[in-house]
Amino acid sequence: MKIHLQVLNKLWFVLILIVAGGCSTVPLTGRRQLSLVPESEVISLSLTEYDKFIKSNKLSTDKNKIALVKHVGERISKAVEAYMAGAGLSQNLDGYKWEFNLVEDQTVNAWCMSGGKVVVYTGLLPLTLTESGLATVLGHEISHAVARHGSERMSDQMLIQFGSTALSTALDQKPAATKNIVMTAFGIGSQVGLILPFSRENEYEADYMGLIFMAMAGYDPNESIPFWERMSRQGGQKPPEFLSTHPVDANRISRLKEKMPDALAYYKKTKK
Numbered sequence: 001m002k003i004h005l006q007v008l009n010k011l012w013f014v015l016i017l018i019v020a021g022g023c024s025t026v027p028l029t030g031r032r033q034l035s036l037v038p039e040s041e042v043i044s045l046s047l048t049e050y051d052k053f054i055k056s057n058k059l060s061t062d063k064n065k066i067a068l069v070k071h072v073g074e075r076i077s078k079a080v081e082a083y084m085a086g087a088g089l090s091q092n093l094d095g096y097k098w099e100f101n102l103v104e105d106q107t108v109n110a111w112c113m114s115g116g117k118v119v120v121y122t123g124l125l126p127l128t129l130t131e132s133g134l135a136t137v138l139g140h141e142i143s144h145a146v147a148r149h150g151s152e153r154m155s156d157q158m159l160i161q162f163g164s165t166a167l168s169t170a171l172d173q174k175p176a177a178t179k180n181i182v183m184t185a186f187g188i189g190s191q192v193g194l195i196l197p198f199s200r201e202n203e204y205e206a207d208y209m210g211l212i213f214m215a216m217a218g219y220d221p222n223e224s225i226p227f228w229e230r231m232s233r234q235g236g237q238k239p240p241e242f243l244s245t246h247p248v249d250a251n252r253i254s255r256l257k258e259k260m261p262d263a264l265a266y267y268k269k270t271k272k
């Protein structure tokens with residue numbers, strides 16, 4: 001009976017939020033999504049965890065590699081901003097202040113938190129290999145943030161862990177659990193010993209959006225295929241963290257190829 005009451009509580013919580021307007025639309029794809037946690041709150045939580053991360057990790061001192069990460073990141077983020085402005089969605093990027101960091105760490109990973117805070121690990125660079133390879137990853141990660149997938153995951157996790165407790169109450173009462181939710185929501189698993197993949201739907205959506213944004217930024221979207229193929233060969237006993245959160249199956253690559261004509265149309269426009 002107690003379990004039933006908890007489930008009912010959660011259902012009521014979701015219903016109230018839906019009625020209260022807890023819904024938003026993903027740019028480019030137009031998908032409607034449930035967002036129980038306000039984006040401004042997600043950005044504020046992200047900034048707190050991001051600052052702690054930057055203070056407790058070693059930033060790379062390799063000038064060339066740092067310049068590469070910033071250069072690619074800036075090109076992609078400018079393309080995102082231009083698209084959002086053209087679509088009348090600039091307000092979706094309220095609170096965004098882009099930052100691109102290279103962290104000295106052999107983990108194969110990269111992420112972008114809400115608010116535009118991007119981290120690439122040096123361990124990823126041998127796999128991205130080229131500037132377009134890195135554009136593939138950054139386009140994909142930035143898309144997770146712009147599509148508010150972190151908020152979606154946080155909404156799910158909040159429901160699982162706290163039921164109908166409001167986020168602010170959860171923060172006061174269970175700061176450690178809340179921190180874990182924020183970190184896992186953005187694929188920063190190893191920091192909290194928890195690796196949680198994005199849902200397949202979110203992955204495909206970030207692939208599609210990332211492909212379009214890299215093309216809008218003037219990178220050949222065809223270059224994303226060899227990157228994902230390199231990734232798919234990295235399996236084995238202990239797959240890299242990026243692969244744990246981004247499993248590369250045959251579907252992933254074939255779906256990317258399906259979307260290629262759309263992306264190439266945007267790419268060609270940048271070359272005129």
Ligand SMILES: [Zn+2]
Nearest residue numbers: 198203206246
């Ligand atoms: Zn992803």
